[in-house]
Amino acid sequence: MPANLDFYFDFISPFGYLASLRVDELARKYGRECRWHSMLLGISVLKVMGLPPLTQIPLKGEYLGVDLKRYLRRHKLTLARSREMGPSNPIAAGRAFHWIDARDPALAKSAAKAILNAYWQQGTDIGSVEAVVTIVEGAGADARALRAGFASGEADRLLRAAVDRSLALGVFGSPFFMIDGEPFFGLEKMELVEEWLASGGW
Amino acid sequence: MPANLDFYFDFISPFGYLASLRVDELARKYGRECRWHSMLLGISVLKVMGLPPLTQIPLKGEYLGVDLKRYLRRHKLTLARSREMGPSNPIAAGRAFHWIDARDPALAKSAAKAILNAYWQQGTDIGSVEAVVTIVEGAGADARALRAGFASGEADRLLRAAVDRSLALGVFGSPFFMIDGEPFFGLEKMELVEEWLASGGW
Numbered sequence: 001m002p003a004n005l006d007f008y009f010d011f012i013s014p015f016g017y018l019a020s021l022r023v024d025e026l027a028r029k030y031g032r033e034c035r036w037h038s039m040l041l042g043i044s045v046l047k048v049m050g051l052p053p054l055t056q057i058p059l060k061g062e063y064l065g066v067d068l069k070r071y072l073r074r075h076k077l078t079l080a081r082s083r084e085m086g087p088s089n090p091i092a093a094g095r096a097f098h099w100i101d102a103r104d105p106a107l108a109k110s111a112a113k114a115i116l117n118a119y120w121q122q123g124t125d126i127g128s129v130e131a132v133v134t135i136v137e138g139a140g141a142d143a144r145a146l147r148a149g150f151a152s153g154e155a156d157r158l159l160r161a162a163v164d165r166s167l168a169l170g171v172f173g174s175p176f177f178m179i180d181g182e183p184f185f186g187l188e189k190m191e192l193v194e195e196w197l198a199s200g201g202w
Numbered sequence: 203m204p205a206n207l208d209f210y211f212d213f214i215s216p217f218g219y220l221a222s223l224r225v226d227e228l229a230r231k232y233g234r235e236c237r238w239h240s241m242l243l244g245i246s247v248l249k250v251m252g253l254p255p256l257t258q259i260p261l262k263g264e265y266l267g268v269d270l271k272r273y274l275r276r277h278k279l280t281l282a283r284s285r286e287m288g289p290s291n292p293i294a295a296g297r298a299f300h301w302i303d304a305r306d307p308a309l310a311k312s313a314a315k316a317i318l319n320a321y322w323q324q325g326t327d328i329g330s331v332e333a334v335v336t337i338v339e340g341a342g343a344d345a346r347a348l349r350a351g352f353a354s355g356e357a358d359r360l361l362r363a364a365v366d367r368s369l370a371l372g373v374f375g376s377p378f379f380m381i382d383g384e385p386f387f388g389l390e391k392m393e394l395v396e397e398w399l400a401s402g403g404w
Binding site: 045048049050051052057058059060062063066067070073074167170171172182183185186188189191192195202 | 247250251252253254259260261262264265268269272275276369372373374375384385387388390391393394397404
């Protein structure tokens with residue numbers, strides 16, 4: 001049985017969101033199961049790397065905005081969020097995702113898609129537990145049990161453990177893909193990921 | 203007449219070198235003139251960005267090595283240099299390049315190719331003026347006039363002006379491509395650059 005395609009993303013990373021729209025289809029095309037993993041880019045990974053938020057890095061910050069707008073034009077996509085709106089805190093979304101994922105990975109993926117859609121296509125602030133619970137309840141999650149998971153600290157522990165695992169694997173950006181032990185960083189690596197899947201690697 | 207394809211690179215950047223092997227053919231295919239511009243990634247740009255050498259950034263540094271080796275395997279290429287050898291100082295190469303470029307851009311491109319080949323395929327240290335002069339003399343440059351350009355400070359002034367120009371354009375990495383005013387960063391953007399050239403942009 002072929003290994004998973006593991007997809008890592010931060011809920012508030014636009015390039016992660018754009019990858020999320022394509023990654024399941026890519027995995028399916030090559031008979032791979034696609035496992036989703038939320039991570040915390042700004043809150044955790046960039047601190048480990050000693051970097052400021054990417055949008056604040058001189059030259060690169062501006063370029064990322066140009067690159068994002070170009071991708072949207074090319075793929076005829078729009079987003080309800082702009083950089084000027086400022087990001088939501090992604091911790092509640094990450095906790096909910098990993099609490100659900102520990103019980104039902106397929107439901108966790110549906111919940112993640114609902115959160116991403118609310119944030120990027122409806123402009124919803126996903127920074128509060130209540131906002132996240134409402135969204136994932138709409139995707140089929142048990143809101144009462146999830147609230148208990150927040151209250152007990154279990155959701156927090158699961159998110160922390162997941163972030164530690166992804167760091168140990170070397171995941172340092174969003175999106176990030178792991179296939180057959182091989183790391184691929186960035187939305188623009190999806191064509192290379194496809195070549196890897198098609199060819200069996202090189 | 204279509205605009206140039208402007209190609210920016212640091213002599214000691216492996217990804218810049220790998221792009222240099224493909225960029226002329228890419229421009230020719232779409233009837234663009236390819237102009238080469240050497241820049242100083244570690245010495246100048248990363249300081250403006252507030253970043254350490256990329257290979258020293260936790261997680262990312264290791265990934266870049268994996269990504270480079272994978273590219274080499276995929277394209278059946280080898281390099282005579284490894285990270286363990288340590289980089290040469292690229293200032294002499296940059297000064298020579300821009301001194302020649304101010305007089306004869308086509309010769310500057312040939313000189314750059316000779317320097318890149320010496321560094322990446324023969325493992326030559328290009329850190330000294332003498333090493334660089336010897337290499338570019340082999341490519342047809344006037345060694346005596348170039349030495350005078352070093353001695354007078356003209357080569358230094360030309361390099362500094364070029365670095366300032368590239369920073370003003372937002373060039374922050376190697377390789378970097380500017381086409382029709384549109385910036386593209388990274389070796390993995392060459393397919394997108396080709397799509398831009400083929401489609402007229404989007």
